[in-house]
Amino acid sequence: MAKVQSPVDLPTWRERVAASAPSLADALAACTQHGIDDASYRDVLDQLVMLGCDVQTQASALWFALAQADPEAWTARVQAVPEDIRRLVEGQQAAEKVWALHAQRAAGGGSEGLRRLLLAIIRDLRVVFVLLARQLARMRGAATLPEAERQELARLTRDIHAPLANRLGIWQLKWELEDLAFRYLQPDVYKRIARLLDERRADREGFIRESLDELGRALAAAGIKAELAGRPKHIYSIWKKMQRKDLEFDELYDIRAVRVLVDNVADCYAALGVVHALWPHLPREFDDYLARPKGNGYRSLHTAVIGPRGKTLEVQIRTHEMHRANELGVAAHWRYKEGGAGDAEFEAKIAWMRKLLDGRGEDEGALAADLKTELLEDRVYLLTPKGEVFDLPHGATVLDFAYHVHTEVGHRCRGAKVNGRIVPLTFQPSSGDRVEILTAKLAEPSRDWLSPHHGYLATNRAKEKVRTWFRRSALEANLAAGRAMFERELKRLALPDADIARLPAHFHLNTHDDLLVALALGEISPGQVSRVLQEAAQPTPEVTQSSSPVASRHSVLDHSALTIEGVGNLLTTLARCCQPLPGDAVRGYVTKGRGVSVHRADCPSLARLVRRDPDRVIEVTWGRASAQAYEVDVELHGYDRKGLQKDVAGVISNASVSIIASSSRLFTRSGEVEMRFTLRVRDFEQLSALLDRLAALPNIVDARRIGGG
Structure with missing residues (x-):
């Protein structure tokens, strides 16, 4: 029977809690001031202390009790609560979403997804410890709840809390949560197994003591230093094994079990030899998880023998290090017990919480840093x-x-x-x-x-x-769609005469039709085609920023940007009438006083200059690659709306493209708008991507590069 708390106990307990830390004292004082019954959190705090949780985690449990009982009081005080504790309280409130979802799904199917969702929406994983501790406290007092509420609480415990406690290796909480949920969900079966255990408890405990004494003497005689203990079996785990193996209670051999912990692997096998020499073993009940560890890394020797009095006995043998890893390490045995494969992110979170549990003496700040660096959501x-x-x-x-x-x-x-x-x-x-x-x-x-x-x-x-x-669509439809995309790309980048003969080979395709189909299916993007067209002539040149104002409509190039046939180190400028970009076919025109003006080969202005003075035309090609930028004019057509220019400017800025100049014209009668921008872009691929994003804006009908004038 539980001890009845005397009137003196409560102040003593409160004094102990209040003396732990100022943050804990403040939370306790707030709960006391607003009349929050200590029964709602005392058991929770005791469990958190048992788990080794920090005072911030403990304080968050008190503040959450206040937030649940008196939301207005919590709202009035929330800004005064430290941010890290506030985050823990918010995590507990976020968990209510999962509880509500579970209540909607009374059948209880697919609870693994809810467990994953729980860890995803909680930003500070210490919250999980509070949730487990509070659920255990609620389950301990569930006998006084209405039947429907008790059943829902038990299902929630079975589906969410007990599996999480299992994966974290918090066995003390795990067993009790499972047994309590089992007690309320299947009371008749629970009582039958409990009665069978109680009837034979004294006999079983006497048998375990006798077995430990006998085995201890045999190990000592063999010179093996070992730590021995009985391994308790809980009601729910017994029922699970009866179901899994289709056995009756009397047929379970591992109701009686002991564990042997030694210093090294050699001693494991030596101890196994002692066990088998001492008692006859059951051949089908031996598993060597040292030589063949479980897929999750679990290591141990399992054997079953006919022990004292002719009764079966299960013996587990492992090193102390293996025991720590199996019980609280990353490679706990939840996966092979439950089946199913988790994802890497979920595993990382479980591993971090295990580290928090196991590293009670470590620097908490370092663990918090681990949380931020290792567990970024993917x-x-x-x-x-x-x-x-x-x-x-x-x-x-x-x-x-x-x-x-x-x-x-x-x-x-x-x-x-x-x-x-x-x-x-x-x-x-x-x-x-x-x-x-x-x-x-x-x-x-x-x-x-x-x-x-x-x-x-x-x-x-x-x-x-x-x-x-x-x-699966018709080939002709894919060809038509790809051709339309290809021609649109050439048109809006002002590349009608581009050399496309080398494109299929570059993408490891046989024909131009194959290229069009690949474009239609998204296997090749228009931007990739643009880049290849750019590279087809020469690698992108290295360009220096223009020292002249934009109004002069010339970009001055470093001599390395272009290769000029027969002449070196001439001042070179890009003609603003056609704005050639790396990859365009270009020709040079020797000006009076401004060096060589570089035009696109199909520029109408260049054609007029050639007709007037053909001797000034020289051949030029693009030089070596550059990480610098080129100025280009872009024109947009569409229909006016509120915020249109802001959206356009935002898309350009997000593409890391600079706006050199801009102008717009509104046709009030039709509502149409025309916008022109002078932009500084890196190459065709960046320009192509930008035009795609601009054309996708609401009310924009067309976005293209302006060709020659």
């Missing part, structure tokens, strides 16, 4: 409207989510809602968001979804599904 955990959990790579869009749910859902996707709000298909949701996909009757993926510049898809899995859909 997955997001998203919910369907029915509460199912899907995890995707960080940066995935709602369209990626649609394809992750089902290929047909992705093909038919036309929109999405996140937490009830309509968002674009490029929207990147965060962990815990509820995503609803809006679908059409017919499957009609867009080729724009495959363009990396548009940002519709981030995962290769989804992109491949879209490509597969288009591959």
Whole structure:
């Protein structure tokens, strides 16, 4: 029977807690001031102390008790609470989302997803210790709850808390949580097994003592230093084994079990020899996890023997180091017990929490730094409207989510809602968001979804599904779509006479038609084609910044930027009438006083100069590659709306492109707008990507480079 607390106990306990640290004392004082019953947190604090949790974690449990009992009091005090403790309280509040989701899914299926979601939405993983401690406290007092509430609490414990305690290696909490949940979910079975254990407890404990004494003497006689202990079996684990092996209680040999801890591997096998020499062993019940460790790294020797009085006995033998690793290390035996494979990010979080548990004497600041550097999210955990959990790579869009749910859902996707709000298909949701996909009757993926510049898809899995859909379409349709994309790219980059003969070979394709199909399927981007066209002439040149004003409409080049036939070290400028870029076919014109003016070969202005004075024309080619920039004019056509110019400027800025000059013209009668920008770009590929993003803006009809004048 539990000890009845005397009136003197409570102040003593409060004094001990208050003396632990100022942060804990402040939280306790706030709870006392607002009349919060200590029963709501005393057991929780005791468990957190047992786990070795820091005072900030303990204080957060008190503040959360206040926040639950008196939200207004918490709101009034929250700004005075230190940020790290406030974050722990917010994590406990965030966990309520998972509890609500679990309540919606009374069947309890798919709880692994909820456990992963829990760890994803909690930013400080110390919160998990508070959740486990509080759940144990609630389960201990669950007998007084209404039946429906008690059942839901037990299911939540079975599905979420007990598995997490198991994975963390907090066996004391794990066994008690499992047994309490089992007691309320299957009371008849629980009572039957408990009665069988109680009836034979004295006999079993006497048998274990006798076995330990006998084995201890045999090991000492063999000169083996060992630590021996009985291994308790809990009601839930007994029932699980009865179910798994289809055995009755009397047929379980490992109800009686001992563990032997030695100093090294050689002593493990030596101790095994002593055990088998002392008692006959059961051949089918021997496992050597030292020679063949479990896939998760679990190591131990397991054997079963016929011990004293002719009764079966299970013996586990391992080193002290193996025991620490198995019980609290990263490679705990939860996976082979439960089955299923976790992901690397989930494992990293479990490993960090194990380190926190095992490193009670280590610097807490260093562990906090580990959390920030090692556990950056690389997955997001998203919910369907029915509460199912899907995890995707960080940066995935709602369209990626649609394809992750089902290929047909992705093909038919036309929109999405996140937490009830309509968002674009490029929207990147965060962990815990509820995503609803809006679908059409017919499957009609867009080729724009495959363009990396548009940002519709981030995962290769989804992109491949879209490509597969288009591959199944008619060849002529793919050719037509690819040809349209190719011609549009040449037109908007003002490259109508580009040499395209070398393109297929560069991409390891046989024909130009193969290139067009690859473009249509998104296997090659328009930007890649632009870059190859640029490189086809010469590598990108090295250009110096123009020292003359933009108004002069000339860019001065370093002599290394261009190779001039028969002449060296001449002043060279890019003609602003046609704005040649690296990769354009170019010709030079010797001016009076301004050196060589470089034009695109198809520039109309150059044609007029050639007709007037053909002797001044010289051959030039691009020189070596450059990391510098070139000025280019871009023209946009569309329909006016509020914020249009701001959006255009934002896209240009986000592309790391500088605006040298800009102008716009509004046609009030039609509502059309024309915008021109002089930009400084690195090369064709950057320009192509920018034009893609500009053309995707609402109300923009066309975005292209301005050709010759």
